[in-house]
Amino acid sequence: MFTIKQHLMAKSVEEGYETLVKNRNNIILGGSAFLKLGNKNINIGIDLSNLELDYIREDENNIEIGPMTTFRSIETNEILKDDFDGIVARSVEEIVGIQLRSVITAGATVASKYGFSDFITALLCLDTHIELFKGGVVSLESYLAEEKVPKDILVKIIIKKDGKSATFKxxxxxxxxxxxxxxxxxxxxxxxxxxxxxxxxxxxxxxxxxxxxxxxxxxxxxxxxxxxxxxxxxxxxxxxxxxxxxxxxxxxxxxxxxxx
Ligand SMILES: Cc1cc2nc3c(=O)[nH]c(=O)nc-3n(C[C@H](O)[C@H](O)[C@H](O)COP(=O)(O)OP(=O)(O)OC[C@H]3O[C@@H](n4cnc5c(N)ncnc54)[C@H](O)[C@@H]3O)c2cc1C
Structure with missing residues (x-):
């Protein structure tokens, strides 16, 4: 289990980012489920829960997913059930159980570039970009191609609505x-x-x-x-x-x- 010296409820993404880069042991908290599997000594745990980053929305061009959106929301969302033959929703529905999926977050998963991730595999076969607070908008493919995980905050996942048909296994x-x-x-x-x-x-x-x-x-x-x-x-x-x-x-x- 990790330990946290101080918990910061960030008032803005900017405040979260400034705190993040001040100390190498300051980190962003998603659902904290993966962090719990380790034993990190965290200096400041930066909580983004109050920043309204939990959303799935669409316009005529894109679907946007906020970083604090849980896998349970992704799995049950009406937009994601229909578009791209439902693969984004389907990619997370087998992960452990509903309780865990109600906690774990989209932003943490993608930002951390986990090799085992089911969600990343589904996003990568679509035209997906991510927005980083400092690094701006980059394609998911180029983000994953960089070995290192940058000290940055993932603020949005953007999927182009281009009518692809898709399947996930x-x-x-x-x-x-x-x-x-x-x-x-x-x-x-x-x-x-x-x-x-x-x-x-x-x-x-x-x-x-x-x-x-x-x-x-x-x-x-x-x-x-x-x-x-x-x-x-x-x-x-x-x-x-x-x-x-x-x-x-x-x-x-x-x-x-x-x-x-
Ligand atoms: C028991 C268990 C089983 C799992 N099984 C599977 C599986 O079968 N398939 C699968 O695909 N996944 C699986 N996962 C992983 C899960 O899908 C999530 O990827 C993982 O839990 C991270 O989400 P979290 O919200 O818990 O992240 P956290 O533990 O909160 O954070 C993980 C990392 O992400 C960073 N982070 C959080 N938010 C951001 C952000 N917005 N920007 C930048 N960095 C950020 C944190 O600083 C931390 O370094 C499993 C996880 C657990 C705990």
């Missing part, structure tokens, strides 16, 4: 465990975007243009995709096993989208 050894692999595939204007996460490293993207389907068969395309991805071994599965599962999940996903 995951494989777990047991229902409430972390995924041994997850996979999301989207399709728009004949471009397939294939994302594989929990390899166990961070989710990565591969793109397939439709012309490739004419010159190669699906098995060859999938082999090429997974050969270019790294799969590692941990207590849940071997790299070799993950690679085999990846081929199956990608094939099923593409077939599902082709048949829509």
């Amino acid at each position: 995951t494989m777990r050894n047991s229902k409430s465990d972390y995924a041994i692999l997850n996979c999301a595939v989207s399709n728009l204007d004949d471009e397939y975007r294939v994302v594989v996460g929990a390899r166990p490293g961070r989710a990565v993207v591969a793109r397939i243009e439709n012309e490739q389907f004419k010159i190669e068969n699906l098995e060859e395309i999938i082999k090429k995709i997974v050969d270019e991805m790294k799969f590692g071994t941990n207590m849940r599965a071997s790299g070799e096993y993950r690679k085999m599962i990846a081929k199956v999940l990608i094939r099923r996903s593409i077939e599902e989208l082709k048949n829509k």
Whole structure:
């Protein structure tokens, strides 16, 4: 369990950011569920709960998710149930149980770039950007490509409403465990975007243009995709096993989208 010397109920994101960068042991608090698994000595825990950052809203171009939005809100939200074949909502619905999902937050998950994340895999197959208080708006793909987690505050997740059709699949050894692999595939204007996460490293993207389907068969395309991805071994599965599962999940996903 972590310890906190001081709790700050931030009055603005700016105050939160200024406090964050003053001391390396000052940190932002999301739902604190992941922090509880560790034993960090936190100097100031910066609480964003009073800043109205818990929302899911849409306009004609985008869906926006506030960083303090819980996974339970994402799972049950009407907008997310419909758009992109519901994959954003579906990506979180198997995570442990309702009590945990009612606490854990979208901003903490994405900002921390967790390799095991189901939510990040779903977001990455869509046209997703994030807004950082200091770093501004960046694509999720470029944010994940940077090894380090910046000392910044994620203030918004932005998903472009471009009409993609999409599917999300995951494989777990047991229902409430972390995924041994997850996979999301989207399709728009004949471009397939294939994302594989929990390899166990961070989710990565591969793109397939439709012309490739004419010159190669699906098995060859999938082999090429997974050969270019790294799969590692941990207590849940071997790299070799993950690679085999990846081929199956990608094939099923593409077939599902082709048949829509
Ligand atoms: C028991 C358990 C099982 C889990 N199983 C799964 C699973 O199967 N699949 C899955 O995808 N996920 C799983 N998770 C992870 C979960 O989905 C969340 O990603 C995780 O709990 C972080 O959310 P939180 O609100 O608890 O973050 P916290 O513990 O509050 O914070 C985590 C980190 O994020 C930072 N942070 C918080 N908010 C922000 C912000 N706005 N900007 C920048 N940094 C911020 C904090 O400073 C901290 O470093 C599990 C978590 C737990 C505790």
